[in-house]
Amino acid sequence: MSAxxxxxxxxxxxxFSVSGFNQGIAWYLKRLPAVWVEGEIAELRRNDRWGLVxxxxxxxxxxxxxxxxxxxxxxxxxxxxxxxGERVHALGRSEIWERRGELRxxxxxxxxxxxxxxxxxxxxxxxxxxxxxxxxxxRKRPLPFLPRTIGLVCGSDAAAKRDVVETAExxxxxxxxxxxxxxxxxxGAPARIAGALRLLDADPQVDVIVVARGGGSVEDLLxxxxxxxxxxxxxxxxxVVSAIGHEQDNPLVDLVADVRAGTPSLAAKLIVPDHxxxxxxxxxxxxxxxxxxxxxxxxxxxxxxxxxxRPAFRSPETWISVRRERLHNAAEGLRRAAPDRxxxxxxxxxxxxxRLRLLGPAATLERGYAIVQDAAGAVLRDxxxxxxxxxxxxxxxxxGLRATVTEVRE
Amino acid sequence: xxxxPTFEQARDELEQIVRKLEDGNTTLDEAIGLWERGxxxxxxxxxxxxxAEARVAELLRRMDAAEKPAGDG
Numbered sequence: 301m302s303a304x305x306x307x308x309x310x311x312x313x314x315x316f317s318v319s320g321f322n323q324g325i326a327w328y329l330k331r332l333p334a335v336w337v338e339g340e341i342a343e344l345r346r347n348d349r350w351g352l353v354x355x356x357x358x359x360x361x362x363x364x365x366x367x368x369x370x371x372x373x374x375x376x377x378x379x380x381x382x383x384x385g386e387r388v389h390a391l392g393r394s395e396i397w398e399r400r401g402e403l404r405x406x407x408x409x410x411x412x413x414x415x416x417x418x419x420x421x422x423x424x425x426x427x428x429x430x431x432x433x434x435x436x437x438x439r440k441r442p443l444p445f446l447p448r449t450i451g452l453v454c455g456s457d458a459a460a461k462r463d464v465v466e467t468a469e470x471x472x473x474x475x476x477x478x479x480x481x482x483x484x485x486x487x488g489a490p491a492r493i494a495g496a497l498r499l500l501d502a503d504p505q506v507d508v509i510v511v512a513r514g515g516g517s518v519e520d521l522l523x524x525x526x527x528x529x530x531x532x533x534x535x536x537x538x539x540v541v542s543a544i545g546h547e548q549d550n551p552l553v554d555l556v557a558d559v560r561a562g563t564p565s566l567a568a569k570l571i572v573p574d575h576x577x578x579x580x581x582x583x584x585x586x587x588x589x590x591x592x593x594x595x596x597x598x599x600x601x602x603x604x605x606x607x608x609x610r611p612a613f614r615s616p617e618t619w620i621s622v623r624r625e626r627l628h629n630a631a632e633g634l635r636r637a638a639p640d641r642x643x644x645x646x647x648x649x650x651x652x653x654x655r656l657r658l659l660g661p662a663a664t665l666e667r668g669y670a671i672v673q674d675a676a677g678a679v680l681r682d683x684x685x686x687x688x689x690x691x692x693x694x695x696x697x698x699x700g701l702r703a704t705v706t707e708v709r710e
Numbered sequence: 711x712x713x714x715p716t717f718e719q720a721r722d723e724l725e726q727i728v729r730k731l732e733d734g735n736t737t738l739d740e741a742i743g744l745w746e747r748g749x750x751x752x753x754x755x756x757x758x759x760x761x762a763e764a765r766v767a768e769l770l771r772r773m774d775a776a777e778k779p780a781g782d783g
Binding site (some may be wrong): 500571635638643645646648649652653655656659660661662671673677678679695 | 717720725726727728731732739741742743745746748749752755756758762763766767769770773
């Protein structure tokens with residue numbers, strides 16, 4: 301619509317058609333330079349099928365609004381995507397939507413402004429530090445159970461300092477602090493905070509460092525998302541607890557710190573044990589140990605008494621006498637056994653002998669008969685079996701004779 | 711077997727002889743020989759038994775002598 305519209309003349313009245321008017325305005329607007337407009341995003345309509353993103357900007361007081369468009373390509377290049385409610389600086393040209401006669405800003409460049417800009421910068425730094433591995437869980441160090449000295453970095457005369465110190469002392473009265481008061485906001489704050497951190501880290505008495513700051517706006521907490529501070533925390537060999545703002549605030553230092561406490565008083569609870577609770581626990585343990593020991597001793601004593609009351613213990617002579625008795629019985633047995641055996645054998649022998657005598661000729665011989673045997677021992681029944689001067693044996697009732705034959709009678 | 715049979719060997723032989731004689735299947739000559747051997751075995755056993763008896767008696771006497779002073783009386 302570059303051509304300047306031509307009006308229709310009614311007498312000396314020059315009249316423009318609607319489109320002619322719009323074209324005319326567009327023609328004038330095109331001659332304006334691109335301008336920066338500051339506003340808050342009140343509405344945002346983006347659709348994958350549309351080439352343009354429709355934005356409504358407004359002043360913070362909400363009284364004036366301005367429609368704006370931006371190519372989807374440009375809009376999508378913004379990281380992170382702008383949100384409704386964010387304050388932006390938009391560089392654009394004024395244009396009129398000719399069919400509706402509506403003025404709008406064609407945005408060439410959109411930048412976050414204020415908090416939005418700060419958050420964007422923080423986001424970029426977060427991505428960079430994360431890529432470096434500064435937030436890695438394996439970098440986190442455990443806090444000491446009982447720190448000798450607690451290093452505290454905080455603003456001068458800050459409520460955060462009071463919160464940490466008072467809560468810690470309530471839990472653990474002997475808690476000792478080394479407090480570094482530094483500016484916590486403003487241009488010089490990050491360098492001062494980082495310096496305080498390094499100083500406390502160098503102190504061998506300091507076993508844990510708390511970085512504390514009360515609540516505030518995103519801008520107020522900016523120093524705790526600063527790269528200098530994040531790197532100082534990462535470099536610290538002493539464990540660092542971050543306690544910045546309120547629970548919902550998430551400055552980058554929270555991610556680098558070994559432990560993130562939502563608030564300063566929460567930090568105090570993390571760094572010192574509850575003295576009363578620990579003392580009570582110790583007392584309970586001690587009492588339990590005492591009872592257990594008492595129980596043990598009583599049991600042992602009962603057992604001992606039981607043992608001592610047994611007859612063997614009460615009269616030690618019994619277990620001697622019992623053994624003596626047993627020995628005595630054994631000896632008795634032995635004494636009986638040997639003669640018994642001899643007796644038994646003697647009896648058996650006599651019995652055998654009696655039978656031998658009964659079967660043998662002893663009884664007959666005793667009555668006066670004799671057995672005569674030749675020199676070979678054969679019993680003689682016939683006198684003709686021997687000749688004079690032969691040797692013969694005579695068996696008598698008791699003993700025997702050796703004789704020589706002098707005569708043989710047939 | 712040594713020259714001197716043990717008491718048990720001698721006694722067993724003696725009992726065998728007695729059984730043989732009781733069977734009555736022996737000739738008179740054999741019976742007389744067995745009887746003679748039996749008497750011999752008997753004398754042997756008797757002597758060993760007497761010896762054993764004497765040793766037992768001696769031991770008992772010594773045990774009594776050792777026990778008396780330590781005993782309960």
